[in-house]
Amino acid sequence: MTRHFLIIVSAFAALRVAAQSGAVVADMSSRKPLRDALVVTDGDERVVTDYRGRFALSGSYRGASVICKGYLRRNMTADEMRRDTIFLIPEVKTLSGVEIVLPGDGLGALKKSLGQESKAVPVKPKSGNSFDFFGIFDKSKRRVSKKERERQKRILDNY
Secondary structure, three states: OHHHHHHHHHHHHHHHHHOOOEEEEEEOOOOOEOOOOEEEEOOOOEEEOOOOOEEEOOOOOOEEEEEOOOEOOEEEEOOHHHOOEEEEOEOOOOOOOOOOOOOOOHHHHHHHHHHHHHHHOOOOOOOOOOOOHHHHHOOOOOOOOHHHHHHHHHHHHHO
16 A cells, blocks of 8 residues: 555656746747746845746746846736746837937048948840740740731630
8 A cells, every 4th residue: 555655656756847937938929939038026035047038946936027138027927827838028118319410521431431332233144136935935024926826816816
């Protein structure tokens, strides 16, 4: 009887060890795990996620905050922290306007550099003497032959 009891107790202990004790922190838009995200509980427990975005909390807490550089801070309750994945929203920073100030003769230098850049861009050859071998097989550019037009006309007349 004691043998059966020990087997049952060890099975329950193994189940408890296999139970999820942590979660994964991921990016909401790309769904990729976030490395080095900081999870801080209200009991001042601090945990950093590994390269797979995983972390494990020990002890009891009522709430926690998930912080990662480039993402909005997320405050969560203990019930919300029981999820297997915690998604963070990327922080968006927009510019209201950009003003370019050129020193001295900056406009001339800008035009000169733009001229050099435009010369570096390859242009399409202007001569009409180029031959495209695969153009032979392109049916969208060829004209319909006289024989084919007559055949189409006969088909439409008999229809």
